[in-house]
Amino acid sequence: AQSVTQLGSHVSVSEGALVLLRCNYSSSVPPYLFWYVQYPNQGLQLLLKYTTGATLVKGINGFEAEFKKSETSFHLTKPSAHMSDAAEYFCAVSARGNQGGKLIFGQGTELSVKP
Amino acid sequence: KAGVTQTPRYLIKTRGQQVTLSCSPISGHRSVSWYQQTPGQGLQFLFEYFSETQRNKGNFPGRFSGRQFSNSRSEMNVSTLELGDSALYLCASSPGPGQEQYFGPGTRLTVT
Numbered sequence: 001a002q003s004v005t006q007l008g009s010h011v012s013v014s015e016g017a018l019v020l021l022r023c024n025y026s027s028s029v030p031p032y033l034f035w036y037v038q039y040p041n042q043g044l045q046l047l048l049k050y051t052t053g054a055t056l057v058k059g060i061n062g063f064e065a066e067f068k069k070s071e072t073s074f075h076l077t078k079p080s081a082h083m084s085d086a087a088e089y090f091c092a093v094s095a096r097g098n099q100g101g102k103l104i105f106g107q108g109t110e111l112s113v114k115p
Numbered sequence: 116k117a118g119v120t121q122t123p124r125y126l127i128k129t130r131g132q133q134v135t136l137s138c139s140p141i142s143g144h145r146s147v148s149w150y151q152q153t154p155g156q157g158l159q160f161l162f163e164y165f166s167e168t169q170r171n172k173g174n175f176p177g178r179f180s181g182r183q184f185s186n187s188r189s190e191m192n193v194s195t196l197e198l199g200d201s202a203l204y205l206c207a208s209s210p211g212p213g214q215e216q217y218f219g220p221g222t223r224l225t226v227t
Contacts (some may be wrong), residue, residue, distance in 0.1 A: 011227075020210045025157035032213070036217065036218070040218055043119070043205055043220045043221050044205065044207075044218040045215070045218070045220050046215055046217065046218075049215050090158065092158075094213065095211065100172055100212050100213025100214075101146055101148055101163035101165065101171055101209070101215060102148070102160045102163060102171045102173070103148070103150070103158075103160060103207075103212060104160070105150075105157060105158035105159075106157075107157050108157060108158075111142075
């Protein structure tokens with residue numbers, strides 16, 4: 001069965017500092033991988049995805065993530081945090097093929113950005 | 116293109132009642148998935164529909180059901196509501212199975 005672990009339920013950074021949100025997955029075969037962001041009282045917005053090809057994936061708002069098969073990781077980074085990045089971030093996986101419509105989410109990481 | 120829309124946005128129901136939530140996908144999207152979000156359990160998959168057929172189902176009791184119409188719009192129904200059903204219910208649409216999902220704003224259900 002697939003699972004996702006996000007290390008750290010809460011991460012706090014200063015404005016302008018590096019953002020690093022960690023995600024590890026468990027899957028018998030390489031899955032599709034996603035990062036979503038959720039602002040208060042809103043739905044989830046897709047930041048980026050990895051399906052095949054280049055392992056470094058660039059997303060919206062300056063975020064990127066690298067798929068490392070050997071480490072079963074898909075960590076999210078942003079070189080310089082903005083106040084507007086404060087939100088909850090979710091890593092998710094889905095299987096390839098017939099189970100592809102089912103997203104398995106991590107527990108989420110709340111990002112705080114200090115001025 | 117308009118995004119995923121969900122109605123109603125907020126709902127208050129009493130234990131034992133039933134509720135129907137509605138989701139309109141992005142134009143051209145044929146897959147709709149539903150998720151429940153609670154502080155304790157996080158985001159959990161409920162079910163997925165494609166071309167009016169349920170393709171996948173999560174680990175929820177039979178009180179939770181759904182359907183999809185020929186125009187890809189979807190509804191989910193929860194019967195005999197329990198306090199623990201209080202949650203944010205999110206609908207997501209995608210062009211097809213296995214493709215990236217785009218989420219609506221959710222319906223906040225409170226059961227008293």
